[in-house]
Amino acid sequence: MQSNRRALALLLIAGLAGPTACGTSSTPAAKTTEAGKVTIKVSCQPAKSDPRNRKVWDDDVAAFQKLHPNVTVESTDQQPCFDPKTFGPKLAGGQMETVFRVPVTNTQDVISKGQALDISGLTGEVKNFADFSPAVMAPYSAGGKVYGIPTSTYSVGLVYNRKLFTQAGLDPNMPPKTWAEVREAAKKIAGIGAGFVGYGEYSGGNTGGWHFNQAIYGRGGEMVTPDGKQAAFNSPEGKAVLQFLKDLRWSDNSTGTKLLVGWESLMQAMGSGKTGMMLGAPDVVPDLVNKFGGQIADYGIAPFPEAKASLSGGEGFMINPKATPEEAKAGLQWVDFYWTTPGQGAFNYERAKTIGNPVGLPNNSLFGDSPSGKKIAELQKQHATLPVENFSPFVEGSAAVPPKLEPPKAQELYAILDVAMSAVLSRKDADVDKLLTDAESKANAVLAKS
Amino acid sequence: MLIADAGTRRRAHVPSRLGRSIRRNLTAYGFLCAALACFAVFAWYPMVRTFILSFQQTNLIDPPTWVGLDNFRTVVDDPAFGEAWLNTLEFTVLALLCGYVVPFGIAIVLNELRHARAYLRFVVYLPVMLPPIVSVLMFRWFFDPGPGLFNQILGVVGIPPLAWLDSTSTALISLVIVSTWMNLGSGTLIYLAALQNIPGELYEAAELDGAGVWRRIRHVTIPQTKLILLLMLMLQIVATMQVFIEPFMLTLGGPENATLTVAYLMYQYAFVYGGNYGAGGALGLMLMIVLLAFAAVQLRLNRQDRP
Known part of the structure; x- marks a missing residue:
């Protein structure tokens, strides 16, 4: 009986020690390789069941890599991009992307837990960063530091x-x-x-x-x-x-x-x-x-x-806190390329219209009346496929309504x-x-x- | 000194009791290895980690910090804590009343049948073969307060429709109905196996003594299946107190927390309230201690009961 107990105890200790050791080590989401080469993992690639948008995404990844030859982009296609149920396990298992999406309802929680990188010194990588209004940036900031880049915002x-x-x-x-x-x-x-x-x-x-x-x-x-x-x-x-x-x-x-x-x-x-x-x-x-x-x-x-x-409603992107400065920089370059530049990536309304995506949804208050905002509004109007007149009461009536963050x-x-x-x-x-x-x-x- | 040296030498040559035991059962241990590895990885390790986690706070980035009993205080101070335990206990009692008696009764009927036994056993077991998620989604339609099956049946017999999942008075019992239906087949099959082991002579003797159906059940069937009945009682209590799928898929704990269970509250801590894994682990540990205590009492009573 005692011998059995001893064996069991040994097994338990072995079981505890082995996986605990595994648990404390973590695989970074991205790899910095020789001679300044960097590999980043980015979220939100369209699913295989949506081949048209997936191809467009892959084309954009190729174009980005051509523009930044030192950066290799690996895409993940988990849908939805952000899921509170998988967020923690992905972080714990070292599977979190270098650039990950967070809805505005979760940003402050993620920041307060130290699960996003302080990118205050890297905001210059997003060329039109100055065009974001303070109200839009508020959910992505804390204590005077910036932790994320908004990519859409809307009111109820x-x-x-x-x-x-x-x-x-x-x-x-x-x-x-x-x-x-x-x-x-x-x-x-x-x-x-x-x-x-x-x-x-x-x-x-x-x-x-x-x-x-x-x-x-x-x-x-x-x-x-x-x-x-x-x-x-x-x-x-x-x-x-x-x-x-x-x-x-x-x-x-x-x-x-x-x-x-x-x-x-x-x-x-x-x-x-x-x-x-x-x-x-x-x-x-x-x-x-x-x-x-x-x-x-x-x-x-x-x-x-x-x-x-x-x-406040909307979404944005944050950087994995385990990312190196090079990876964080490359990640923000990707955000700039795909998610925030008028006429490119997510704001390429001309291409969206060609492949049958809906254009004209009133969610472009991201940049307000800034040059970027005006440009996006102009492009959206030019290529609209949705019955935008059905949304005009909202556009006209909501502009002056101040956004408000969720409570703690x-x-x-x-x-x-x-x-x-x-x-x-x-x-x-x-x-x-x-x-x-x-x-x-x-x-x-x-x-x-x- | 010499005596001590001699003793040490003797011990060095004579294999220890552990060594002898290992050598004697080496093959058996070999066969056990795979199963033990599975238990270690998928059962014991998560249990140990949960135990550790319940005393820690972690953001899953930085090393966890020890917080003593803070997570337990958070859980106990939560206004939903008492509600969750009460609902869980109520569900367990109701599920036992239905899920314990009904399969036993069905097993007795099936055992007595002379025709279509195989077909009826298959029909009774069928719900177990359906994935739980399918069963639960099916019941979502059955319970629909508008065109749902149950209200249509009630309508046919002139009974006004019920709110089922949408009323605090019927939501929990609705979940019990789902749970009973989903688990009916397994219980019935186990009871049936136990019933078939009862020697036929006992029933013949009881019949010769003039015992009717109820007396035969009371004086032959129940005493002869007592061990299985007690085992099933324990297993059912352990399973029903961990009820999760039914509230998760059908009510999300509502209305008015009427179906909030301990397991569902654990899920909320870990996956809804911004990843409070420590509080989830603490509540899980509490549930495990309650279940272990119950199992220990049950086993002790069983042991005392044996001849």
């Missing part, structure tokens, strides 16, 4: 189905401007017939809390106090968010009977063509068309009703607020005041630890 609006508006006797060119108008429009759309939903809203999987954040910012409210130590959503604006949904669900019956849990659920509902309106940024539209079977001509985007501010501990707060969102959409007797008070005390407990 009201995505609506123009076809359903017409069917319900509403004018699709005059989308709702106030919450009262949204409620009336929702009632009319739900009245089209069984299975039609006027206004769709999330209630679980952190998406409920996320949309609560969008709604309360839009109404001028706050999620947390300025010092970030206490919850601030138990406010008239927070109550208005929940009461509005409760009224739609239980007084008007215009939100449908099914709880929408997780990102896909509302997208499926909207893509099916039976849901009239939802809160969403412009990037919702291509997803509705490409992934959920929607028709591009059916969708319009209006500004957020009575907007006072907008939760955002995902924890979203999980807490999911409860309130699901309560008003699933219980007729839900007490809005009590729900917010409960959520507030839970949020305070979480924030006290930040």
